[in-house]
Amino acid sequence: MKVKRYIGHTAQEAMQKVKDEMGKDALILSTRKIRQKGITGWFKRPLIEVVAAADESNEGNFTPRRIVPANATNYASPVRQDDTSKVLEKLEAQISNMGEILNKLTSGFKIMENHAGPGIKQEYVPYYEMLVKNEVNEGIAKDIIEKAGLIHERSSVDFERCLKRVLMEHIGPSRPLEVSPGSRKVVVFVGPTGVGKTTSLAKLAAIFSIQKQMKVGLITADTYRIAAVDQLKIYAEIMEIPLSILYSPREMLAALEEHRDKDVIFVDTAGKSIRDRAQEKEILELISLSKADEVYLVLSCNTSYSGCLNIIKSYSFLPDYKLLFTKMDEASNYGVILNCRYISGKPLSYIATGQSVPDDIEVADPNKLLSCIMKRVEV
Ligand SMILES: Nc1nc2c(ncn2[C@@H]2O[C@H](COP(=O)(O)OP(=O)(O)OP(=O)(O)O)[C@@H](O)[C@H]2O)c(=O)[nH]1
Ligand SMILES: [Mg+2]
Structure with a gap:
């Protein structure tokens, strides 16, 4: 299964790109208007982004299980308050x-x-x-x-x-997720909005279920947005992994019961904005009710130093966590990873390098990081 983002000046142009590359039956995961980069971008016509999925083995000949035209009706709607x-x-x-x-x-x-x-x-x-x-x-x-x-x-x-x-x-050494069959592990993903929590979770779920042949379960507590549930539902359907949806942390025990035979359960949470105390309480409840074995704080490599500092401070309420970095493909260098390690003292786990599920994620390699941080010596 391959998931990719296409950009066009119009919806038709973006859809044509999807059709050309993935075939006419590609599954559309989401569509939205995006602004072009930079201040001047705000004065230009917005671009249209379409995220589509297709089975790689079936590319160009993919039969969708369900088409979700997320936000499809939004193009012509007037600018709203939000x-x-x-x-x-x-x-x-x-x-x-x-x-x-x-x-x-x-x-x-x-x-x-x-x-x-x-x-x-x-x-x-x-x-x-x-x-x-x-x-x-x-x-x-x-x-x-x-x-x-x-x-x-x-x-x-x-x-x-x-x-x-x-x-x-x-x-420091890298500490990726280790799962042994039969010993059910619960892994919770937390982090700011839009950093790539759901995508990274889907990548790891695919790796553990398809490549490592583990029994995987998914739980999402992100029911703030309909699109968020749909996003994970589509991944779950494609990967044929059962998904439970929580409308309140109290439903966690029932969800865990549904996944009692699993080797690993990935729990997705809604993006938290800094200083959202109610959401902190909810995340803590989810962690404690699920008796989470591991928590991954997902951070984007695009974040500035002060941004990282604020995020890490705002997640100090967590008992423990590992760092998972995304969007390395969009970052110019690796200093941000060292900075976050230094500020938080928490171990590294994975680095995501693009939007493709499940290909664009790798275990953080300390030697590779070292050579990237030591590059361009001018002595
Ligand atoms: N370039 C790049 N894009 C990524 C990467 N990981 C995720 N994305 C993209 O980032 C966007 C947001 O990803 P999500 O997984 O929905 O992020 P999220 O943290 O779950 O977002 P919320 O649930 O809204 O808080 C999507 O367009 C992803 O395809 C990455 O490693 N590189
Ligand atoms: Mg999400």
Whole structure:
């Protein structure tokens, strides 16, 4: 099964792309209007995004089980109140993003002006700059360089090796999901809205059920939006995995009972906005009622440093969790992963690298991360 996103200037154009690539019977998962990137995008006609699925073995000859024309009637509808607030929210995010870019530029100039760096020995400055260029936060980069410097000065080991050692300690070992047949594991996905919780959950559900031949169950507690339930329903139908829908955390016990024979149960939750205390309570209830074995905090690699800081702070109510990163394909480098590891102290699990289910996810590889963070050394 392959899930892919198509963009067109009109619905017809996007649908034509779907037809051309996936065949005329591709399953349409969702359609929506999207704005073009950048401030100027708000003044241009919106584009149309269509997410479609097709069985890879049957591509071009796929018989849909059910067609869900999500949002299909929305094209001509006038701008509503919630659309306006979404536009404002996006504008705010873009403005804060611009602030972030300005900060980075200013700090870049500071490095150029004062080549000695922020209290760092001259010989280490190129490494500091390399980390900062790879979007490691300046304070974190300084701390890492200082730690490596201390090891270097106390030993005869060259600085680069010391730096790699310290970076490896901060990246830490990866802790992907381990499931053994018969021992039912409950895994809960939490995170901000739109980061890729449901898609990542579907990718792992497919890997565990199709590739690893485990008995998988799905539970969704995201009943705030009809489209959210439909999204997981479609994945569940395609993968032939049973799905239970919870309208209140209290229904968790009954749902678990429905999945009593499963090896692993994936629980999807609604995206949480920062400081939503009611939703925090609901997530905690879901975790405790399901006796969750693992919780994955899903974060997008597109998030700024201050964004990550706020998200990680806002999830400090969780007893424990692992970090799962998405949208690596849209990010320019890997510093964000190191920053989140450093701030949260929580282990890495998976990195998602695109929209295709189940292909675009991999176990976080510390060596690969290290070499990406250490790239472009200018010494
Ligand atoms: N480029 C890219 N897109 C991704 C990735 N993971 C998810 N997406 C896309 O991000 C969008 C949102 O994904 P969802 O899985 O619905 O996100 P969510 O966190 O469940 O969203 P809510 O339930 O609304 O909070 C979809 O268009 C996905 O296809 C990824 O690794 N790379
Ligand atoms: Mg979701």
